Amino acid sequence: MGAKVTERLYHCLMSSMPLWTNHLNLLIEAAAVLAFALSGLLAAARKSLDAVGVFTVTFLAAFGGGTLRDLLLDQRPFFWVEHVHWLWVLMGLCMTAMLFMRHRHFEPTERAMQWPDALGLGLFAAAGVSKALHTGSPALVAVLMGVVTGVFGGVLRDVVCNEIPSAFRDHKPYAICAFVGGWAYVGWWWITGSAGQALMVCVTVTFGLRALALWRNWSLPAWKA
Amino acid sequence: MGAKVTERLYHCLMSSMPLWTNHLNLLIEAAAVLAFALSGLLAAARKSLDAVGVFTVTFLAAFGGGTLRDLLLDQRPFFWVEHVHWLWVLMGLCMTAMLFMRHRHFEPTERAMQWPDALGLGLFAAAGVSKALHTGSPALVAVLMGVVTGVFGGVLRDVVCNEIPSAFRDHKPYAICAFVGGWAYVGWWWITGSAGQALMVCVTVTFGLRALALWRNWSLPAWKA
Amino acid sequence: MGAKVTERLYHCLMSSMPLWTNHLNLLIEAAAVLAFALSGLLAAARKSLDAVGVFTVTFLAAFGGGTLRDLLLDQRPFFWVEHVHWLWVLMGLCMTAMLFMRHRHFEPTERAMQWPDALGLGLFAAAGVSKALHTGSPALVAVLMGVVTGVFGGVLRDVVCNEIPSAFRDHKPYAICAFVGGWAYVGWWWITGSAGQALMVCVTVTFGLRALALWRNWSLPAWKA
Numbered sequence: 001m002g003a004k005v006t007e008r009l010y011h012c013l014m015s016s017m018p019l020w021t022n023h024l025n026l027l028i029e030a031a032a033v034l035a036f037a038l039s040g041l042l043a044a045a046r047k048s049l050d051a052v053g054v055f056t057v058t059f060l061a062a063f064g065g066g067t068l069r070d071l072l073l074d075q076r077p078f079f080w081v082e083h084v085h086w087l088w089v090l091m092g093l094c095m096t097a098m099l100f101m102r103h104r105h106f107e108p109t110e111r112a113m114q115w116p117d118a119l120g121l122g123l124f125a126a127a128g129v130s131k132a133l134h135t136g137s138p139a140l141v142a143v144l145m146g147v148v149t150g151v152f153g154g155v156l157r158d159v160v161c162n163e164i165p166s167a168f169r170d171h172k173p174y175a176i177c178a179f180v181g182g183w184a185y186v187g188w189w190w191i192t193g194s195a196g197q198a199l200m201v202c203v204t205v206t207f208g209l210r211a212l213a214l215w216r217n218w219s220l221p222a223w224k225a
Numbered sequence: 226m227g228a229k230v231t232e233r234l235y236h237c238l239m240s241s242m243p244l245w246t247n248h249l250n251l252l253i254e255a256a257a258v259l260a261f262a263l264s265g266l267l268a269a270a271r272k273s274l275d276a277v278g279v280f281t282v283t284f285l286a287a288f289g290g291g292t293l294r295d296l297l298l299d300q301r302p303f304f305w306v307e308h309v310h311w312l313w314v315l316m317g318l319c320m321t322a323m324l325f326m327r328h329r330h331f332e333p334t335e336r337a338m339q340w341p342d343a344l345g346l347g348l349f350a351a352a353g354v355s356k357a358l359h360t361g362s363p364a365l366v367a368v369l370m371g372v373v374t375g376v377f378g379g380v381l382r383d384v385v386c387n388e389i390p391s392a393f394r395d396h397k398p399y400a401i402c403a404f405v406g407g408w409a410y411v412g413w414w415w416i417t418g419s420a421g422q423a424l425m426v427c428v429t430v431t432f433g434l435r436a437l438a439l440w441r442n443w444s445l446p447a448w449k450a
Numbered sequence: 451m452g453a454k455v456t457e458r459l460y461h462c463l464m465s466s467m468p469l470w471t472n473h474l475n476l477l478i479e480a481a482a483v484l485a486f487a488l489s490g491l492l493a494a495a496r497k498s499l500d501a502v503g504v505f506t507v508t509f510l511a512a513f514g515g516g517t518l519r520d521l522l523l524d525q526r527p528f529f530w531v532e533h534v535h536w537l538w539v540l541m542g543l544c545m546t547a548m549l550f551m552r553h554r555h556f557e558p559t560e561r562a563m564q565w566p567d568a569l570g571l572g573l574f575a576a577a578g579v580s581k582a583l584h585t586g587s588p589a590l591v592a593v594l595m596g597v598v599t600g601v602f603g604g605v606l607r608d609v610v611c612n613e614i615p616s617a618f619r620d621h622k623p624y625a626i627c628a629f630v631g632g633w634a635y636v637g638w639w640w641i642t643g644s645a646g647q648a649l650m651v652c653v654t655v656t657f658g659l660r661a662l663a664l665w666r667n668w669s670l671p672a673w674k675a
Contacts, residue, residue: 044393050445052376052400053393067297072517074526076299084363098448138534151502155610160380162389164612168494168503175502220500223548269618275670277601277625278618292522301524309588323673385605387614 032120035113037062037090040157041097042106047161054094057157062090065153069128069145073135114214118177122206124150125178126199129185133195143182146202150178171220173213181206257345260338262287262315265382266322267331272386279319282382287315290378294353294370298360339439343402347431349375350403351424354410358420368407371427375403396445398438406431482570485563487512487540490607491547492556497611505544507607512540515603519578519595523585564664568627572656574600575628576649579635583645593632596652600628621670623663631656 040061044054063080070078080086101109128149132142151167151174158165167174185202189195212218265286269279288305295303305311353374357367376392376399383390392399410427414420437443490511494504513530520528530536578599582592601617601624608615617624635652639645662668 045448047389047394048448049389049393050396050447052445053390056380056393071296071521072528074299074524078297081362081366084365087365087369098446101448137531140534140537141531144537155506159384159609160390160393162387162612164497164499165503165610168499168506168610169497171500220502221548222500223495223498223551270673272614272619273673274614274618275621275672277670278615281605281618296521299524303522306587306591309590312590312594323671326673384609385615385618387612 028119028123031116032123033062033086034093035116035120036124036153037093038109038113039117039154041094041101042110043157043161045097045101045103045106049161051094051098054098055091057160058090058094059087060160061153061157062086063153064156065124065149065151066128068152068156069131069149072148073132073137073145075131075135115211118207118210118214119203121150121174121178121210122181122203124153125181125206126185126202129182129202130195130199133186133189139186143179143186146182146185147175147178150206151175171222173209173218173220176220177206177209177213180209253344253348256341257348258287258311259318260341260345261349261378262318263334263338264342264379266319266326267335268382268386270322270326270328270331274386276319276323279323280316282385283315283319284312285385286378286382287311288378289381290349290374290376291353293377293381294356294374297373298357298362298370300356300360340436343432343435343439344428346375346399346403346435347406347428349378350406350431351410351427354407354427355420355424358411358414364411368404368411371407371410372400372403375431376400396447398434398443398445401445402431402434402438405434478569478573481566482573483512483536484543485566485570486574486603487543488559488563489567489604491544491551492560493607493611495547495551495553495556499611501544501548504548505541507610508540508544509537510610511603511607512536513603514606515574515599515601516578518602518606519581519599522598523582523587523595525581525585565661568657568660568664569653571600571624571628571660572631572653574603575631575656576635576652579632579652580645580649583636583639589636593629593636596632596635597625597628600656601625621672623659623668623670626670627656627659627663630659 037058040058041054043061044057047053049057059080063078063086066079070076125146127146129142129146131149132145133139137145154167155165158167181202184205185198188201189198192198262283265283266279268286269282272278274282284305288303288311291304295301350371352371354367354371356374357370358364362370379392380390383392406427409430410423413426414423417423487508490508491504493511494507497503499507509530513528513536516529520526575596577596579592579596581599582595583589587595604617605615608617631652634655635648638651639648642648
């Protein structure tokens, strides 16, 4: 009888696990996408773009990196074609922001988004490396695809806003964190053979490095004059 | 005997119809492509680009949107690979313009091109929605592909000319017209099942809205300060 | 006996030929890629980009044109995926340059790179035309793909650096040389049927024209005011 209860409990736990992790996954994914989207929204607001511009720049910031990666790897469907609901969410976000956001909210918003943004960088990089390795890319190319996934949404956002991409000129470690995290993925995967663990390692290393860089205010070395 | 004459007349009409509509189709297509190309030509002239820049920007304005759509949908061949003669036409247009166009002709040219441009927006959007639906895209993605086809030629033109795309910042309804027209396509297609009719509806709605917007001088709502 | 020596000599020569030409090919390829990469490096230095920006712009200048061509032609793998060692070389180049290059070295470097750059233009254009013809592109499209391969690395470099691409506004024959060279490829190939010879003709014509343009300081005709 006791064994039966344990068994039932175990069964119950196991069958609710996927739901739990699903919810957690969804929450993490949402935090990451929204952080990236918000960076686009703020950039568009700073340039006083109209509704079309705001949506486009927000979309590029959120999904531009992954879309570029899939174009380069010749993979379809894109994330936003498979998860169309995200397009509706972004549209709603843009509408709401244009109606309610005030300029004086920009800076606090940006500071508040730093941590979900760092999480997004880790998740996007890990997803990029994983997808590239699965399509048979060499290690270095896979790592660079991780960087592209995490960073080039912001690059496209800045190019459309007619700025030199901040990822290329602010001398803060951002892409570098994803680069190191990508090698952590590849290394862990080579040693243990577990892609699932490698994914977690990549997210942790990338997020950890980025958090350290923000906290200690690290800078990249600049050109000698 | 009378029946035979009627039959012959009918037959004659039917067999000449394709020719008629072909000519009309060609005329409309030419007006649309040339209107888009001219917008690129004028932008290139304003920046005093050289012959290479003029051709590239003209090409991007005319075919950049459709090319980007086909890249995203993974469709080949591109319109300008299937209809190479258009490349020759654009080259001839650029040559002629560089030899004969004067700056004081710019503004009247631009105003005169507004109507063929609105027609082009409708046609390009309809073609984009149709192609995306045929490749199995979800409705919203198909509508956005219509917008990309109609609008992103101008976006690429402005990015290369080092400007924030005017479609993103002039607060005039342009992409929005194509967006509404795209939904008209999808709606009509869902209700009647006729892709041919849906195409006409899309062109009419997009063109009509754009014409209204030009005529009534509509503006999109801006950011609150 | 004498015949045997001659035969052996001939044999020896023949079997060492591939090695010789391989070495020569490698040297020419390296000169071309490095010249293009250096143009990116200098542009990045002028904008004081950080390490990430320097590598990206250098990469785009070297491989952006060929990558865009392969995206348009739907060809994989990219050159830099097949020859990953080039990515390491570019990374090493960027590191070294950021540590050792001084601004006063920029102008002499640029002048010294003009000749390998002209060679690169010829080689990239020839490779582009050849690849496009092999995938069944019409002649004009193939020639334009040659131009894209040779010129659009620089275009992407300038777009990311937030400049109007110099290839579009400096009124110097650059893309035009590749355009003429591309037609030389197509013409020679049509007449003789030899793709190998056509390749050499294309490189020679493109390089020759570019060298002439540099030497005689040719300019493209500008817009009439």
